[in-house]
Every structure is written in C-alpha cells, then in structure tokens.
Amino acid sequence: MKVHIFKVSSFFIKNLCYVVFKNNKAVLVDPAWNFSLINQFLIDNQLSLVAIVLTHAHFDHTHLAKKISKRYDVPVLMSGAEIDFYKFNCVNLERVEHLRDISFTDFTITPLLTPGHTFGSTCYLIEEHLFTGDTIFTEGVGMCNGKGSSAENLFDSVQFLKSYLSPATFFWPGHSFGQLPGKTLEFLLKNNIYFQFVKRDQFVQFRMRKNQSGPFNFS
Numbered sequence: 469m470k471v472h473i474f475k476v477s478s479f480f481i482k483n484l485c486y487v488v489f490k491n492n493k494a495v496l497v498d499p500a501w502n503f504s505l506i507n508q509f510l511i512d513n514q515l516s517l518v519a520i521v522l523t524h525a526h527f528d529h530t531h532l533a534k535k536i537s538k539r540y541d542v543p544v545l546m547s548g549a550e551i552d553f554y555k556f557n558c559v560n561l562e563r564v565e566h567l568r569d570i571s572f573t574d575f576t577i578t579p580l581l582t583p584g585h586t587f588g589s590t591c592y593l594i595e596e597h598l599f600t601g602d603t604i605f606t607e608g609v610g611m612c613n614g615k616g617s618s619a620e621n622l623f624d625s626v627q628f629l630k631s632y633l634s635p636a637t638f639f640w641p642g643h644s645f646g647q648l649p650g651k652t653l654e655f656l657l658k659n660n661i662y663f664q665f666v667k668r669d670q671f672v673q674f675r676m677r678k679n680q681s682g683p684f685n686f687s
C-alpha cells in the first residue's frame with residue numbers, strides 16, 4: 469500500500485491531504501483546496517477511487533468532499549458523532565462507528581473515534597497507516613477551543629491510541645508545523661510532549677495554557 473501526500477493551501481491555511489492506494493484502488497483522506505492537483509494524480513496513476521474519509525467536519529478538511537464524491541460517486545465516511553453534533557451534510561455521506569471496520573476489495577478501514585479537537589473526531593487506520601486529521605500532529609495535538617472540543621476527551625483519545633496501536637504505526641496528520649508527516653508512534657512517544665502526560669489534569673492545563681502561538685502558525 470502506498471501513501472501519497474498532497475500539500476494544499478488556501479491563503480494562509482495549509483493542509484495535508486492524502487491518497488492511499490493499492491492495486492489501483494484508492495481512498496482519499498480529507499481532500500481540500502486543490503481539486504486539479506488531486507484529480508490529476510488519480511488520473512495519471514489510473515486509480516479507481518473507492519471512498520473518501522473525513523477526520524472531522526472543519527471546512528479545511530471537508531472542502532472538496534462533495535465535489536469529488538459527486539464526480540466519482542463514492543461514499544464519504546464520517547463518524548456518526550461528528551455528523552450529528554455539527555449537522556454535517558454531504559452527498560453519499562455514510563456514518564462510521566468506533567472500531568467498526570469498513571471493507572472494500574483491497575482495503576479495510578478501521579475508524580478510531582478520538583474526540584477532543586472536535587466532538588466526533590476520528591482517526592482512520594488502514595493497514596499500518598493512521599490518518600489523524602487535527603487530533604494528533606507530529607509536533608503536538610489539535611486545538612481544544614472550538615464548539616464540541618474537550619481537552620479532557622483529547623487526553624483520553626491519546627491514551628487510547630497509545631494502548632491500541634503498534635509502535636510501528638505511521639501517523640499522517642492534517643497539518644505540518646515543521647516536521648515531515650509519516651513518523652511512527654514510537655517516534656511520537658519520544659518526541660511529542662502530549663504523549664508524555666500520564667495525568668489528565670496536567671495534560672488539560674498544558675493544552676489550555678495561555679499565550680500559545682495560533683493554530684495557523686505553520687512553518
């Protein structure tokens with residue numbers, strides 16, 4: 469299985485979206501901003517799209533879901549919790565639930581519900597690759613200041629990922645703040661400070677501390 473990274477942007481917002489492919493079947497993760505870049509890659513590599521997965525409902529992760537789903541007539545997956553809480557709507561939208569696998573011919577996708585950044589944020593595990601949206605970044609974790617956010621829940625989500633995943637799992641976040649994506653859990657356990665906390669209240673205090681640089685301070 470291969471993972472291809474699209475670095476896309478709209479003004480000051482920079483996102484990483486991904487296409488995962490195997491035997492010419494492909495899954496898109498959080499497609500946004502640059503339709504022709506993504507579409508041309510599918511065409512050039514003769515990939516047949518089978519699904520779009522969305523980690524959460526924020527616009528910078530969902531922007532192209534409708535357009536691409538319409539064109540290729542493929543399902544758009546999002547957690548039921550996220551759909552209900554934010555009243556998210558899209559053509560071909562399908563609800564996924566925690567640890568309930570979705571199987572296509574060449575892929576099994578395991579949704580891991582990891583609330584915190586948003587009410588129903590979801591990471592998707594495809595073989596040894598985890599797509600984390602704004603839940604986990606190589607350098608940190610997502611902001612917890614929005615509607616439906618909870619730093620307490622995010623602590624629990626980090627603990628869940630630590631216990632559930634193999635240390636060899638590759639993490640593919642929705643943004644980069646300097647580091648290349650695709651680091652392993654083993655790397656994050658050593659280098660991401662949010663993986664160090666063992667007490668929920670200390671994690672919450674640190675996540676919610678004042679005077680942080682903004683969420684769009686990409687380097």
Ligand SMILES: [Fe+2]
Nearest residue numbers: 524526585602
């Ligand atoms: Fe987000």
